[in-house]
Amino acid sequence: MTTLDNHRASALPEPENGDGPARGGTVEYVLDHLRNGVLQGRYAPGQRLIEADLTRDLRVSRGPLREAFRRLSAEGILEIVPHRGALVRRLTLREMKELFQIRLGLETLAARLAAEAMADPETKAQFEREIETIWDEHPRPPGAEYIDENHQFHDAVVAASGNEQLLKLTRQLRLPVLMYQLAGTLKTENIAASLAEHRAIARAILAGDAKLAEEHVRDHLQRALGVAHAMPHRVFAR
Template sequence: MMNDFTVNMNEYLPLRDLVFNTLRQAILKGELKPGERLMEIQLAEKLGVSRTPIREAIRKLELEGLVLMIPRRGAEVAKISHKNLQDTLEVRGALEELATDLACQRITDEELRELSAAEDHFQKVVKNGGTEIEIAEADEAYHDIIYKASGNEKLVQMINNLREQMYRYRLEYIKDEAKRGILVHEHEEILQAIRIRDLIHAKTLMKEHIDNQEMTVSQNLVEEAEATSEVGKKTRKR
């Protein structure tokens, strides 16, 4: 069943973009659950729009990996699988290591100040009990400065192409409250290594940072699958 999300008509954007942003956020926030069918008629009625912008939004979400088209079933929210997680974070890890390498060599004093400020902001959001979305956005802002400091526009473009899928896994990781303090510590260590331009150590820290995310989310997926299986067994016994 769909949750209570609506289109924000105050945004100065074309209707198709408003609908896309609304559905994207609903998926990322878990308001539209993995495996949930996206029925054009129901979504159009819920959001008060025609089926055309709904159809366009679903196609765009499919391109970003957030929606799957299933034969004889239609569109549904893509499930978070271990394979997709591994594939995405393997690519992200390689790109992040390269960005960190280049940032160590090219980062300016101004960008170092921006990175330090972004880390301070991230700490405050975590300490003040920010929402999962707020923490994820603060985490993303921190990494964006490292990408920019690499000075490689093609690299930044490649990372941006993965942004939506990366964000989804980032949000899954942040849902584990026990890991938020670890994130703060990892950010601090990476910042210090970049500040002294210790290229090898900074790359190692970034690799560990991404690996920790993969391990945690993978474990969460296993636990969720086991819990679902157990519920299924109990239901069949009744």
């Protein structure tokens, strides 16, 4: 948060009924509200976000709201359109396919490098710590928690590769907006299949089997692409 945003946030009165943001946390409050709103379907892909409505409903000023818009635009969740304002970003089916193709090449490389890196005990121990939640077999419902866990696993694989540029590239291409775009149509069985694939990838990496790790990542992303491709056409921009 910038100094200006801190000043604006601290200048806001505390809500008398306890609802709304606490001082110093206004931008984060707006970010959480908007992210969850997109995820839960309150704000649909392609929808314009009206500043006047949000400042009234969230009881915040325009400064923190616009900073939240800027951050979410940088994350790929919103897009700022001249003379229209902030819209929930909506990928086309073609964009989704192209991004998956790029991820496929980068993440299979990352898996191979990560498997080779398991010869180093410290790297292996760090990887085991970062992926420990995948071994918990309790069902995950569609939502922000699963999206975060999914991102953390893929980040852990790439981080274990030791290639910092690869990590930067994959983070840019991990399709945050697509995950939010598809969240409303994901099913519990899709998530269960994804988690099982994460475990297979992890086992291959931990065993130092670079070829098998690559194969599992390729199968995982191709299945995910198939799930996304089977979504209703209304999910995607034209």
